[in-house]
Amino acid sequence: MKNLLHVSVLALGLVAGAGLLALQAQPANAGSYAAAPSAKVGDTAPDFTLKDLDGKDVKLADYKGKIVVLEWFNPGCPFVVKHHSTLDTMKKTAAAYKDKDVVWLAVNSGADGKQGASMEENTKARKDWKIEYPILLDPTGTTGKAYGAKTTPHMYVIDKGGKLVYAGAIDNDRGPKKAGEKNYVKNALDEVIAGKKVTDATNEPYGCSVKYGK
Amino acid sequence: MLAPYADQPAEPAGKRKELVAVSLLPHDTAVKPGDTVQLAVVFDVAKDWHIYWPGQNDSGMATTVELSFPPGSGLTAGPVSFPIPKRYVEEGDILNYIHEGRVVVTVPVTVPATAPVGRAFKVTASVNYLVCKESCIPGEAVVSATFTTADKTAGNAADAKAIDDARAAQPKPQADGFDAAATAHWEGQTLVLTAKDAAVTQVTFFPSEGGAKLRNPLASGQSKGGTLKLAFDPGLKPVEGVVEFTSGNSRRAWAFHSARPQETNGEPAPASPKPAPLAPPAEPSSR
Incomplete structure (x- = not known):
């Protein structure tokens, strides 16, 4: 799986190069190349091995046979604060599916030195917000970019076969305070558990930008 | 004050x-x-x-x-x-x-x-x-x-x-001079914007929140040269946004709206009796 990640990083470089060429040779054909080769709904979810806050390796492939929810995380982001502190969207949704073969993982792709990326900040958030699921650190941003994670939170659901079945927002209130009346992750989980196709499988996430490094 | x-x-x-x-x-x-x-x-x-x-x-x-x-x-x-x-x-x-x-x-x-x-x-x-x-x-x-x-x-x-x-x-209303500044026409589902002024070195499209979703905006939302080609996600939502033309230090912009061309089974609709004028060939502005 490591090879896969290397391939995607290489592809990123190639596409960036192609973009430059296309921009120089006018007129550029807008539809002929992709911005970033990140996973899309329907693709196999990119595997990863990341360390949790206790230094333990967590590997996605180890959860084959389970449904996995990925939550992009940054304890300093007000939209993350909204769903962990002002409201309890994440805790409540995770708890509701805990006994239904659903594994919930938070991933922080902030680079070293960026807001919310340090071990201290994440450990404090885990304690203050009583987060019971693992918070994984992805300081190189490789996993975040493989999924095309743009915001915190940005939510993904992976089915038991390792296929990406949902990518988007947690809910439909894009502000920093209120809960949406529609929890997209809950809807996706209900459909996946019932063996159905996810109806609203891709939508626009909202929140702070993921604090990637260079 | x-x-x-x-x-x-x-x-x-x-x-x-x-x-x-x-x-x-x-x-x-x-x-x-x-x-x-x-x-x-x-x-x-x-x-x-x-x-x-x-x-x-x-x-x-x-x-x-x-x-x-x-x-x-x-x-x-x-x-x-x-x-x-x-x-x-x-x-x-x-x-x-x-x-x-x-x-x-x-x-x-x-x-x-x-x-x-x-x-x-x-x-x-x-x-x-x-x-x-x-x-x-x-x-x-x-x-x-x-x-x-x-x-x-x-x-x-x-x-x-x-x-x-x-x-x-601010961006001007489209009716207030956009047509004098540029041509806009559809090639299938791709919208082509071409500045009439050869001095324009960059065209930028800013897609509005509620309009058709611009594909690959990072690479395709801004041109080098006077022509910009924009692809949108399928659907009927009209294109809404702001088009900006840059030449030297000058920035001129218009609010922009365009209905989507009709499609039949994913194929471009047959040419209408009065087709939109084709844009002149792009200036060879790259160097």
Whole structure:
């Protein structure tokens, strides 16, 4: 799986190069190349091995046979604060599916030195917000970019076969305070558990930008 | 009155109230019944920080402005107009459309012709925004302004000039000269915009929040040269946004709207009896 990640990083470089060429040779054909080769709904979810806050390796492939929810995380982001502190969207949704073969993982792709990326900040958030699921650190941003994670939170659901079945927002209130009346992750989980196709499988996430490094 | 913009240093998070100062200014303090007065919501954003244009942003939050009037006042508001936004790319190919520095958002308000002279109207604007540098802080403000009906429309000259200047720098309505500046036509589901002025070195499209979703905006939303080709996600949502033409230091922009071409089974519709004119060949502007 490591090879896969290397391939995607290489592809990123190639596409960036192609973009430059296309921009120089006018007129550029807008539809002929992709911005970033990140996973899309329907693709196999990119595997990863990341360390949790206790230094333990967590590997996605180890959860084959389970449904996995990925939550992009940054304890300093007000939209993350909204769903962990002002409201309890994440805790409540995770708890509701805990006994239904659903594994919930938070991933922080902030680079070293960026807001919310340090071990201290994440450990404090885990304690203050009583987060019971693992918070994984992805300081190189490789996993975040493989999924095309743009915001915190940005939510993904992976089915038991390792296929990406949902990518988007947690809910439909894009502000920093209120809960949406529609929890997209809950809807996706209900459909996946019932063996159905996810109806609203891709939508626009909202929140702070993921604090990637260079 | 508009004070000169203070170049503030970046504030620590504890002083969050200083990051964005919001005020509401009327173009005229005396307004003749039946006239329209421009109201300006002024956001003074601290240096190095930004707020968000209501576009198809990858992250952040659209700035919103909502006016409210005294009950029974009969006042009516027109559309909210933002300045030309700026593309802002962060690590990880995260693209947002932002505003920095002094941001003047205008809304026209029309006073009913039947309003008696000498009546004072208090207008309130509620704004919501997210201000970001590396970290982001949500903010909101409620600001108000008052004007009075009079025989003749008049106001503070400095405020009026500041608002006139801000409006002159905003994207113009499409009907106000877009066709003289550029051609726009569809090639299948791709929209092709071509500047008529050969001096244009860059065309930028800023997709509005509610319009058709622009594909691959990072690479395809901005051209090098006078022609821009835009692909959109399938669907019937019309294209909505702002088109900007850059030549040298000049930035000219128009609000832009286009219905989607009709499709039959995913194929482009047969040519209509009166096809849109084809754009002239692109200037060989790359070097």
